[in-house]
Amino acid sequence: MANDEYDVMVLIGDSGVGKSNLLSRFTRNEFNLDSKSTIGVEFATRSIQVDAKTIKAQIWDTAGQERYRAITSAYYRGAVGALLVYDISKHQTYENVTRWLKELRDHADSNIVIMLVGNKSDLRHLRAVPTEEAKQFASENNLSFIETSALDASNVELAFQNILTEIYRIVSSKALDQGEGSGPVLGNDRKVLEISKSADAEQKKGCC
Numbered sequence: 001m002a003n004d005e006y007d008v009m010v011l012i013g014d015s016g017v018g019k020s021n022l023l024s025r026f027t028r029n030e031f032n033l034d035s036k037s038t039i040g041v042e043f044a045t046r047s048i049q050v051d052a053k054t055i056k057a058q059i060w061d062t063a064g065q066e067r068y069r070a071i072t073s074a075y076y077r078g079a080v081g082a083l084l085v086y087d088i089s090k091h092q093t094y095e096n097v098t099r100w101l102k103e104l105r106d107h108a109d110s111n112i113v114i115m116l117v118g119n120k121s122d123l124r125h126l127r128a129v130p131t132e133e134a135k136q137f138a139s140e141n142n143l144s145f146i147e148t149s150a151l152d153a154s155n156v157e158l159a160f161q162n163i164l165t166e167i168y169r170i171v172s173s174k175a176l177d178q179g180e181g182s183g184p185v186l187g188n189d190r191k192v193l194e195i196s197k198s199a200d201a202e203q204k205k206g207c208c
Helices: 019-028 066-078 091-095 097-107 131-140 156-178
Strands: 007-012 041-050 053-062 081-087 113-119 144-147
Touching: 007 019, 007 066, 007 097, 007 156, 019 041, 019 053, 019 081, 019 113, 019 156, 041 156, 053 156, 066 097, 081 091, 081 097, 081 156, 091 097, 097 113, 113 131, 113 156, 131 144, 144 156
Parallel strands: 007 053, 007 081, 081 113, 113 144
Antiparallel strands: 041 053
């Protein structure tokens, strides 16, 4: 397997929920108060350790505006994981999760691993989406769930680590079951993970 293959993930959700800052916090440990809405799709990369293996993740930050929907949905097809993000202080962004989830499942691989993320948990005094309500929705739709804050970095590392670990273990199990010799696969014989000997984190183009 070539060393430039990545485990591809997408960040989806309404504009303004903090997707870009979640990505920059995870990949560069940065937060930008003046972050602008993403135009189209941007990405960043990082490597993490799972079971003593190095997993190279390429994470795509998609625009939340309607006018970019046709562009961004094309990126769902190659993704093996998705963080579906809403703002805990804006209930409308949570209500729109249902639409985002349908769009994702219409375009992505049926085996995609999805995590529901309630971002901006630092805005506790403005909370509009009860944690238990979101937990129940996640349970009913077979999603994992976590609340994060890109501002204070709360649970950001944990969110990405958890979903990447889940993806790794699922595809590793599938590879063992299928007796694949060319590396883990997920649906349609797509290679989705690069396991390298180096433990050094890799970072490429980021976004704010």
